[in-house]
Amino acid sequence: MRVHFVVHESFETPGVFETWAMIRGHEVTFSRVYLGQELPDSARGIDLLIVMGGPQDPAVTTEECAHFDSRAEQALIASAVQLGKGVVGVCLGAQLIGEALGAPFAHSPEKEIGKFPIYMTDAGKASEMFSHFGHVLEVGHWHNDMPGLTPDAEVIAWSEGCPRQIVAYSGLVYGFQCHMELTPAVVEMLISHSDGDLSRAAEYRFVQSTDEIRASNYAEMNSVLFTFLDKLEHRYRQSDI
Structure with a gap:
């Protein structure tokens, strides 16, 4: 498997996504756009495209942030979808998938930073890809926005602060x-770049303090993500037979 990451900022790293790819022995490449690294011309040489988060939103222009080209990233995502590649977007990356498929992003009802539960929808409970999630799972959050929905999209999970936590586009x-x-x-990297958000944690329903965030255990959700990625790899390989 050839796994390509689009990384927008030094502090929004792939984390366990990269750990999974390395442990599974996949070929891993990067477009660290904050360092000026270019995006691939197309997704032909990629099996799984993973687009990470960032402080931007899809409406940010290159005039506002020189290293973030929303239109170019959307074109790469569209190429991957059209070629039948696997695509996973995280936070900003999820919003860019929706945009690439014609579904504009939206502001989330609540800012969420910390670790809070997500709840599986009926579609999520019925999906083999998410059967190991259970009905409720505590996961990390760090966002203000949420991805748009295409006519065929299914919402897999929601939270009290955001109705679109996981979306299956295909x-x-x-x-x-x-x-x-x-x-x-x-x-720790996110905390170091989030002083403004976290200093006002008490003003928001779903923003935890720095101490609470640091005290959280992320091992269970990491393990659940590993299994999801294994399932996605299997499905991709089956689709290519």
């Missing part, structure tokens, strides 16, 4: 507004 294309890739090290 059998190979998924948007995760939540952050199941977080580890203590990744959390």
Whole structure:
């Protein structure tokens, strides 16, 4: 498997996504756009495209953020979808998938930062891809927005603060507004770039304090994400037979 990551900022790392790819022995490549690394011309040389999060939203222009080209990333995502590749978007990445498929992103009803439960919808409970999630799972969050929905999209999971936590756009294309890739090290990087958000934690229903975020255990959600990625790899390989 050739896994390609689009990484928008140094502090929004792939975390456990990269750990999974390395442990499984996949070929891993990166477009670290904050370092000026270019996006692939197309998705032909990729099996699984993983687009990470960032402080931007899909409406941010290159004039506002020179290293973030929303239109180019959407074109790459569209290429991957059209070629039948696996695609996973996280936070901003999930919103970019929706945009690439004609579904504009939206602001989430609540800001969410920390670890809170997500709840599986009927579609999520019925999906083999998510059968190991159970009905409720505590996961990481760090967002203000949420992905748009195409006519064929299914909402797999929701939270009290956001109605679109996981979206299935097709059998190979998924948007995760939540952050199941977080580890203590990744959390520290996010905290170091989130002083403004966390200093006002008490003003928001779903923003935890720095101490609460650091005290959370992320191992269970990491394991659940590993299994999802194994299932996605299997499905992709079956689709290519």
